[in-house]
Amino acid sequence: MAQAVELPRNEEGIAIALGILKQQFGDRFHTGQAMRDQHAHTTTYIKPQAPDAVVFPTSTKEVSDIIKVCAAHSVPVIGYGTGTSLEGHVNAPAGGICVDLSTMNTILSVNADDLDCVVQPGVTREQLNTYLRDRGLFFPIDPGANASLGGMASTRASGTNAVRYGTMKDNVIALEAVMADGRVIRTAQRAKKTSAGYDLTRLLVGSEGTLGLITEVTLKLQGIPEAIRAARMSFPSIDAACQAVMTTIQYGIPVARIELMDELNVRAANAYAGLELPETPLLLLEFHGSDNAVVEQAEMFGSIAEDAGGFDFATTGTAEERNKLWKARHDLYWATLQLRPGAHGISTDVCVPISRLAEAVTGAQAKAEALGLLAPIVGHVGDGNFHCLVLIDLSDADEVARAEEFTAYLADEAIAMEGTCTGEHGIGQGKMPYLVKELGAAVEFMAAIKDAFDPQGIMNPGKIFGPRR
Amino acid sequence: MAQAVELPRNEEGIAIALGILKQQFGDRFHTGQAMRDQHAHTTTYIKPQAPDAVVFPTSTKEVSDIIKVCAAHSVPVIGYGTGTSLEGHVNAPAGGICVDLSTMNTILSVNADDLDCVVQPGVTREQLNTYLRDRGLFFPIDPGANASLGGMASTRASGTNAVRYGTMKDNVIALEAVMADGRVIRTAQRAKKTSAGYDLTRLLVGSEGTLGLITEVTLKLQGIPEAIRAARMSFPSIDAACQAVMTTIQYGIPVARIELMDELNVRAANAYAGLELPETPLLLLEFHGSDNAVVEQAEMFGSIAEDAGGFDFATTGTAEERNKLWKARHDLYWATLQLRPGAHGISTDVCVPISRLAEAVTGAQAKAEALGLLAPIVGHVGDGNFHCLVLIDLSDADEVARAEEFTAYLADEAIAMEGTCTGEHGIGQGKMPYLVKELGAAVEFMAAIKDAFDPQGIMNPGKIFGPRR
Numbered sequence: 001m002a003q004a005v006e007l008p009r010n011e012e013g014i015a016i017a018l019g020i021l022k023q024q025f026g027d028r029f030h031t032g033q034a035m036r037d038q039h040a041h042t043t044t045y046i047k048p049q050a051p052d053a054v055v056f057p058t059s060t061k062e063v064s065d066i067i068k069v070c071a072a073h074s075v076p077v078i079g080y081g082t083g084t085s086l087e088g089h090v091n092a093p094a095g096g097i098c099v100d101l102s103t104m105n106t107i108l109s110v111n112a113d114d115l116d117c118v119v120q121p122g123v124t125r126e127q128l129n130t131y132l133r134d135r136g137l138f139f140p141i142d143p144g145a146n147a148s149l150g151g152m153a154s155t156r157a158s159g160t161n162a163v164r165y166g167t168m169k170d171n172v173i174a175l176e177a178v179m180a181d182g183r184v185i186r187t188a189q190r191a192k193k194t195s196a197g198y199d200l201t202r203l204l205v206g207s208e209g210t211l212g213l214i215t216e217v218t219l220k221l222q223g224i225p226e227a228i229r230a231a232r233m234s235f236p237s238i239d240a241a242c243q244a245v246m247t248t249i250q251y252g253i254p255v256a257r258i259e260l261m262d263e264l265n266v267r268a269a270n271a272y273a274g275l276e277l278p279e280t281p282l283l284l285l286e287f288h289g290s291d292n293a294v295v296e297q298a299e300m301f302g303s304i305a306e307d308a309g310g311f312d313f314a315t316t317g318t319a320e321e322r323n324k325l326w327k328a329r330h331d332l333y334w335a336t337l338q339l340r341p342g343a344h345g346i347s348t349d350v351c352v353p354i355s356r357l358a359e360a361v362t363g364a365q366a367k368a369e370a371l372g373l374l375a376p377i378v379g380h381v382g383d384g385n386f387h388c389l390v391l392i393d394l395s396d397a398d399e400v401a402r403a404e405e406f407t408a409y410l411a412d413e414a415i416a417m418e419g420t421c422t423g424e425h426g427i428g429q430g431k432m433p434y435l436v437k438e439l440g441a442a443v444e445f446m447a448a449i450k451d452a453f454d455p456q457g458i459m460n461p462g463k464i465f466g467p468r469r
Numbered sequence: 470m471a472q473a474v475e476l477p478r479n480e481e482g483i484a485i486a487l488g489i490l491k492q493q494f495g496d497r498f499h500t501g502q503a504m505r506d507q508h509a510h511t512t513t514y515i516k517p518q519a520p521d522a523v524v525f526p527t528s529t530k531e532v533s534d535i536i537k538v539c540a541a542h543s544v545p546v547i548g549y550g551t552g553t554s555l556e557g558h559v560n561a562p563a564g565g566i567c568v569d570l571s572t573m574n575t576i577l578s579v580n581a582d583d584l585d586c587v588v589q590p591g592v593t594r595e596q597l598n599t600y601l602r603d604r605g606l607f608f609p610i611d612p613g614a615n616a617s618l619g620g621m622a623s624t625r626a627s628g629t630n631a632v633r634y635g636t637m638k639d640n641v642i643a644l645e646a647v648m649a650d651g652r653v654i655r656t657a658q659r660a661k662k663t664s665a666g667y668d669l670t671r672l673l674v675g676s677e678g679t680l681g682l683i684t685e686v687t688l689k690l691q692g693i694p695e696a697i698r699a700a701r702m703s704f705p706s707i708d709a710a711c712q713a714v715m716t717t718i719q720y721g722i723p724v725a726r727i728e729l730m731d732e733l734n735v736r737a738a739n740a741y742a743g744l745e746l747p748e749t750p751l752l753l754l755e756f757h758g759s760d761n762a763v764v765e766q767a768e769m770f771g772s773i774a775e776d777a778g779g780f781d782f783a784t785t786g787t788a789e790e791r792n793k794l795w796k797a798r799h800d801l802y803w804a805t806l807q808l809r810p811g812a813h814g815i816s817t818d819v820c821v822p823i824s825r826l827a828e829a830v831t832g833a834q835a836k837a838e839a840l841g842l843l844a845p846i847v848g849h850v851g852d853g854n855f856h857c858l859v860l861i862d863l864s865d866a867d868e869v870a871r872a873e874e875f876t877a878y879l880a881d882e883a884i885a886m887e888g889t890c891t892g893e894h895g896i897g898q899g900k901m902p903y904l905v906k907e908l909g910a911a912v913e914f915m916a917a918i919k920d921a922f923d924p925q926g927i928m929n930p931g932k933i934f935g936p937r938r
Contacts, residue, residue, distance in 0.1 A: 111822065111824060112719070113715055113719070113822075113823065113824035114822040114823050114824050114853075115718065115719065116822070155664060156664040156668075157664075158662060158664075162662060166639075167662050167664075169668060169671065170635075170639060179914065183910055183913075184910070185908075185909070185910045185911040185913075185914060186908065186909070186911060187908070187911055188889070188908070189884065189887045189888055189889050189907060189908075190822050190887040190888070191820040191821055191822060191852075191853055191854075191883075191887070191888040191889045191892065192820065192822075192823070192852045192853055192854075193627060193631060193636050193820055193852050193854060193889075193892055193893065194625075194820060194889035194891065194892060195624060195625040195626075195627075195636075195675050195889075195891050195892065195893050195894060195895045195896070196889050196890060196891050196896060196900070196903075196904055196907055196908065197675070197896055197904050197908065197911075197912065197915050197933055198672060198675065198676055198680075198915040198918060198919075198933075199625070199638060199668075199671045199672060199674065199675055200911055200914060200915065202638065202668045202671030202672070203667060203668060203671070203672055205668065206664050206666070206667065206668055207667055211667075222721065223719050223720060223721040225721060226721075246582055249584065250581070250582070250584065250692050251692060252691065252692040252694060252695075252758075254723075289721075289762075290765060290769075292761060292762075292765055293758075293761075293762050293765065296759060296761055296762065300759075351660040351661065351662055351663060352660055353580065353582075353583040353585070353659050353660060353661075354582065354583050354584075354661070355580060355582035355583050383660075383661045383662050384583075384660055384661055385660075385661075385662060414660075415658065418658045418659040418660070419658055419659070419660040420657070420658050420660045420662075420663035420664075420665050421665060422663065422664050422665050423660065423662055423663060423664065424662065424664050425664060426664045427664070427665060427666055431665070434665075435665055435666050438658060438665055439654075439655065439656070439657070439658075439665065439666065440654070440655070441652055441653070441654045442654040442655060442656055442666075442669055443666065444652075445648065445654060445669060445922065446666050446667040446669065448921040448922060449667060449918055449921060451921065452917040452918060452920065452921035453914065453917060464666055464667075
């Protein structure tokens with residue numbers, strides 16, 4: 001397992017803060033090893049680094065109290081939602097206090113007339129959507145995991161629906177956050193648009209807890225569409241599938257999801273679920289709209305995709321049939337792991353201009369083969385974003401090294417194609433070397449904001465920039 | 470005419486910078502009074518404050534050279550696009566150098582497959598759309614004026630299409646900018662989404678030239694829709710019209726434009742263009758999509774609006790008929806000025822949650838009447854954004870004072886309704902007092918960014934925050 005960089009610990013400050021917070025939070029403050037280890041679960045091949053304690057606040061005031069104690073004694077503060085981030089975001093390389101916001105999970109208001117809601121950061125997306133269903137509303141961002149909405153905002157998450165509904169940056173209207181000195185700010189009001197000063201909302205979205213902890217999120221909502229239609233089409237090659245995606249997007253067909261599975265993934269799905277899909281690249285789609293509109297959209301896609309060489313087109317409007325049609329995608333994670341039982345799945349995440357997508361995906365396939373790695377590919381291809389799930393034995397140092405070489409290759413290639421080393425997983429610890437390669441001098445200005453907002457460097461240290469002071 | 474705050478001038482530094490820049494830029498450097506006055510045209514009732522010189526760079530390198538000279542001698546730098554900003558953004562309260570970017574007007578690349586383009590900041594939106602038309606593409610943001618795209622990014626502009634396509638924050642993929650010390654940064658690559666570090670793109674969008682000058686803009690483009698359909702409907706009251714808007718948005722009908730004109734505006738339009746519209750609140754709409762989809766959308770709107778009390782529904786699909794249908798809106802500015810010939814029109818700009826829109830609009834009407842002001846209202850009502858065009862005699866101090874009272878009332882009411890004092894015009898000089906009312910402590914963090922990026926305070930001083938040092 002790869003070593004994460006350790007940062008110097010402020011033992012004295014940590015000891016004092018632990019004492020104060022234990023007194024203030026009683027049985028909502030934990031220093032037991034199991035609890036600490038659980039909060040350093042990184043879902044990567046980066047070694048876990050546990051915090052010194054975990055505290056469960058229930059209000060913005062309490063989050064502010066915690067940060068004030070940590071600020072007074074120069075102690076790291078690491079925000080925690082559901083621990084589903086993928087680049088070591090919750091690691092504590094200098095120790096410190098993990099602030100678990102899962103107990104701040106109240107849906108504060110739903111404004112149906114305005115298509116928005118205000119939630120505490122620990123509310124998960126499934127919790128919110130369950131609550132909204134009877135009101136005819138939903139929140140579209142779906143990163144796969146049942147993540148917390150505060151965490152999703154912090155990492156600028158997106159997922160399968162982003163091609164239609166955007167990412168968290170497009171769906172957060174305003175934030176309340178506690179900053180590094182304990183001050184509480186609200187970044188915007190509830191209006192749908194504003195040009196009032198610097199966009200602190202978008203600055204905090206994706207800041208990974210390094211500038212402040214999000215304590216309230218105002219989100220855009222959508223009406224549940226009248227109709228949802230699914231479709232599926234196989235292609236002779238990645239090139240053909242990507243050509244179909246490009247043309248579909250250019251025609252302005254408002255696809256809600258358009259997912260690519262490569263040959264390897266389709267084979268895994270067939271084996272896992274007894275499906276009989278052609279073992280070639282596959283596109284899965286979903287359309288949202290009126291009854292007429294979704295039928296028309298699916299037909300237009302079918303015609304475009306056939307021109308690109310697609311075959312075995314299937315489309316349906318009923319929920320039950322939709323689930324069957326998408327079964328290969330829904331089971332993907334478990335099916336893929338069965339390609340190599342016992343292996344650990346490591347997810348990569350690059351995003352390129354869509355015109356370069358076919359080249360990027362086939363390049364990744366060739367590189368994985370050259371390195372002797374099993375790395376099936378799934379893509380949110382309407383955005384040019386794709387993930388390789390590298391199946392490795394974490395105890396095999398050589399294999400881990402090859403996986404790291406593969407990750408580096410992907411990032412370098414994406415950057416060379418005017419793309420990004422991270423489409424939706426963030427930088428965390430894992431992508432730090434590539435951020436500078438990608439954005440150069442711009443990173444110095446990011447660091448200037450970090451230093452201005454958090455001069456002691458206590459907010460999630462060792463992330464995005466590496467050690468800062 | 471209202472006095473703008475004057476800031477202390479660094480006479481010595483300005484004199485040195487003028488000398489150096491004159492030598493470097495020759496006949497692209499101007500200190501003549503007419504040129505200086507033209508660049509302080511503020512389109513508001515704020516008094517113009519001319520810069521000491523105007524320079525026309527032609528490359529990023531030249532912009533960097535200018536800013537380095539200004540940084541070395543602590544001289545203000547004011548970016549200038551087309552001078553159509555509405556809150557005194559281009560004023561020079563401490564003098565300094567106006568950098569007119571209109572000569573950096575090259576369309577650098579159009580990537581049709583990726584639906585994006587890269588342009589220099591002086592390219593105007595009409596120039597871009599003329600260039601794109603033959604390629605079947607368009608750039609949707611339309612703030613009314615034929616503004617420069619760099620300026621539109623700097624003020625986070627939007628306009629009539631924002632309900633469907635978003636604002637500049639949603640349509641800028643990446644920026645190149647020259648910062649306060651002359652360093653050049655690129656905020657993102659060309660991928661459609663990214664989670665690579667802090668969102669400097671969104672930080673610079675709407676920063677009004679106070680953090681850096683934008684020298685390249687990468688923009689999202691749209692395919693020209695297969696069909697465009699227009700519609701019009703009259704309503705017995707503002708309440709009824711706003712109810713129709715809310716229901717339309719809730720149903721997820723993807724209107725491309727939905728504009729409200731109040732009674733006063735409709736009366737002006739009838740008088741100006743010989744129309745015979747019912748002199749009651751009017752909604753004008755545009756739908757973009759497939760031939761079938763736009764017909765269905767217009768029908769759905771018609772049915773919703775009738776339920777809300779709407780009458781005199783008209784809809785059409787041909788370009789010629791569309792222009793007739795929208796004539797009242799197209800002529801609005803000139804028609805409105807005819808309500809009081811010789812008067813100056815001052816535009817206000819607030820945005821509220823859509824559930825409060827009717828209350829905000831009728832409140833504004835009542836307040837204008839109470840103050841004896843003529844202030845017809847037009848709204849981008851799908852976003853809850855509306856403008857009153859206050860028709861005043863700028864030489865009448867009492868009237869100007871009443872107009873200022875009206876503006877203050879609108880801002881205070883919008884903020885009290887969880888809205889914003891500025892939906893799309895920015896802060897500039899005009900809205901500074903309201904920014905702090907609206908966002909409180911958050912403004913301190915905006916100021917911390919300003920100080921970190923521009924410690925000398927040379928970038929467009931006296932805007933957003935007032936004098937900083």
